[in-house]
Every structure is written in structure tokens, then in C-alpha cells.
Amino acid sequence: MPSQRQTTRTLLPAVLLGILGTTTAAIADATFDVPAFIVGVAGDGECTDAAGELLGDWDFAPGDPTSKFYHSMDDAPIALQLGVFDPIGAESQGRGVFDVVRTDTTLSMLAACRTVARNGNGAGHAKSYAMVHGECHLKIDQPSIMHSEWCHNTTGPGTWGKLRLRRLVNGNFQDFKSFDQLAPLGEQCEMETIELEPGYYQLWFTARSFIQTTPGEIGDSIMGVSVTESHFEIVPAPKPGDVNGDGVVDGADLARVLGAWGTNAAGADLNNDGTVNGADLAIVLANWG
Numbered sequence: 049m050p051s052q053r054q055t056t057r058t059l060l061p062a063v064l065l066g067i068l069g070t071t072t073a074a075i076a077d078a079t080f081d082v083p084a085f086i087v088g089v090a091g092d093g094e095c096t097d098a099a100g101e102l103l104g105d106w107d108f109a110p111g112d113p114t115s116k117f118y119h120s121m122d123d124a125p126i127a128l129q130l131g132v133f134d135p136i137g138a139e140s141q142g143r144g145v146f147d148v149v150r151t152d153t154t155l156s157m158l159a160a161c162r163t164v165a166r167n168g169n170g171a172g173h174a175k176s177y178a179m180v181h182g183e184c185h186l187k188i189d190q191p192s193i194m195h196s197e198w199c200h201n202t203t204g205p206g207t208w209g210k211l212r213l214r215r216l217v218n219g220n221f222q223d224f225k226s227f228d229q230l231a232p233l234g235e236q237c238e239m240e241t242i243e244l245e246p247g248y249y250q251l252w253f254t255a256r257s258f259i260q261t262t263p264g265e266i267g268d269s270i271m272g273v274s275v276t277e278s279h280f281e282i283v284p285a286p287k288p289g290d291v292n293g294d295g296v297v298d299g300a301d302l303a304r305v306l307g308a309w310g311t312n313a314a315g316a317d318l319n320n321d322g323t324v325n326g327a328d329l330a331i332v333l334a335n336w337g
């Protein structure tokens with residue numbers, strides 16, 4: 049029997065949550081829809097004495113062999129923490145945290161795990177596992193631009209973070225962009241602007257940490273941390289022929305093209321062939337209105 053068992057639900061410090069905010073279920077005039085959203089949080093761990101006897105174990109979902117909770121977007125933020133601490137010094141802890149914040153043009157997600165394991169004074173063995181995994185579907189109704197920022201921060205053995213953007217093609221989601229971190233590499237971020245055609249997309253993400261001690265070795269705690277953060281701004285793509293960027297194609301744009309005729313003025317060279325000429329005029333006329 050566990051001599052001591054801690055079963056508290058604890059919010060991580062705000063500095064780790066980072067993007068805590070209010071989740072809004074329905075947004076008016078949104079540039080995108082989120083027709084599906086689900087996140088699962090899994091975790092379990094145990095520690096034993098030198099003879100291999102169980103000192104205690106914990107599980108985010110006792111009785112469920114997959115040890116997972118599933119949540120919808122409206123359930124966020126999520127923070128689960130469980131652990132076992134034995135008087136001889138053995139320890140196994142896990143945390144899983146998730147949050148999502150949406151506005152009419154942005155979507156921000158945080159998935160984070162932390163695990164701790166330590167053998168007791170009599171040695172033995174300890175292990176701990178935590179994972180946050182989920183997917184979010186995006187419905188894009190018009191040509192759009194996605195300004196994206198993808199960040200992973202992994203520390204310790206057995207940690208990874210994965211982020212994928214996939215597009216639905218012929219009934220299957222195909223990778224459009226992937227950004228994975230499969231080793232403890234500290235913080236890495238990528239920023240990218242992605243053109244999105246109208247369609248159905250999936251944002252897929254996971255943060256995972258699994259650590260275990262060396263059986264029989266007395267030593268300090270080992271820790272694994274995996275934090276995956278992503279931020280997306282999705283706005284309508286500029287309209288072809290809209291030279292001055294005011295949202296309509298009209299005489300003002302025509303005047304810009306005619307005024308730059310024969311030059312290589314970047315704004316008026318709508319097809320980027322190095323010259324403002326009839327091809328650019330045709331783009332303005334074809335998109336008039």
C-alpha cells in the first residue's frame with residue numbers, strides 16, 4: 049500500500065501557462081471556424097522499493113488502461129497533477145496542462161507535461177509518464193494567410209513535442225507543415241507565413257514526457273519537461289489587383305498601374321514578372337469590384 053499518496057489538482061504557475069485567457073465558444077465575423085476540437089491528457093507512474101515491492105502508483109484515469117481524459121475546447125484550461133511520495137525518498141510525479149485561447153482572427157494553444165522520478169534510500173525503481181495530445185480542425189472559407197509561430201521547449205530524457213498542420217485531401221489529412229522536437233533541445237521556435245486555400249485543415253499536437261530511474265541506484269530526482277506552444281493569426285489573403293490594399297479593386301488601383309507603366313514598381317507589378325504592363329492591367333480588370 050502507498051504510505052502516502054498525493055492526489056491534488058493544481059494549476060501550474062501562470063508563467064508556464066503563459067496564455068491563460070477566456071475561451072470563447074462562438075465568435076461573430078470570424079475569419080475561420082473551429083468545427084472540431086479535442087484534447088486528451090494521459091499520465092501514470094509508480095515507484096518500488098529495493099525488493100521490487102510497489103510503494104505506490106498514480107494514474108490520471110484509474111481503471112482506464114489508456115489512462116486518458118478527453119476534453120473539448122470549452123473545457124480548457126486543463127491542469128492535472130498527481131504523484132506518489134514515500135518516506136524512504138521514492139517519488140513519482142506527473143503533470144499535464146493544456147489551454148487554448150481563440151479570438152476572431154487568432155488561435156493560441158499550449159500543451160505542457162512535467163514528470164519527476166526518484167529512487168528511495170533503499171534504491172528500487174521509479175517511473176513517470178505524462179502526455180497531452182489533441183487536434184483542432186479549421187474550416188477556411190476564403191483564400192487566407194496564416195501567420196504562424198511554433199515553439200517547443202523540451203528538457204530531460206524521454207521528452208518530445210510535435211506540431212502538424214494538415215489539409216484534408218480526398219478524405220485524408222495530409223501534412224502541410226510539421227515541426228517536431230524529439231530530443232531535449234531547450235527552446236526552439238519557427239515563424240512562418242502560410243497561404244491557405246479554402247478547405248478543411250487539422251492542427252495536430254502532442255507534448256510528452258516519460259522518465260524512469262536506473263533500478264538500484266540511489267540518486268537525485270530526474271525530471272522531464274515538454275512544452276509546446278503555437279500561435280496562429282488567420283486573415284483573408286489580399287485580393288488580386290488590389291494595389292493599394294484597401295480591400296476593393298477600383299480606379300485607384302488602375303491609376304497606380306497606369307502611373308507605373310513600363311517600370312518595375314513592386315506594388316504595381318502584380319504578376320511579379322519585373323515589368324508593369326498589360327498583364328498587370330488585366331489582373332486589375334479581371335478582379336474589378
Ligand SMILES: [Ca+2]
Nearest residue numbers: 290292294296
Ligand atoms: Ca484598391
Ligand SMILES: [Ca+2]
Nearest residue numbers: 317319321323
Ligand atoms: Ca508585370
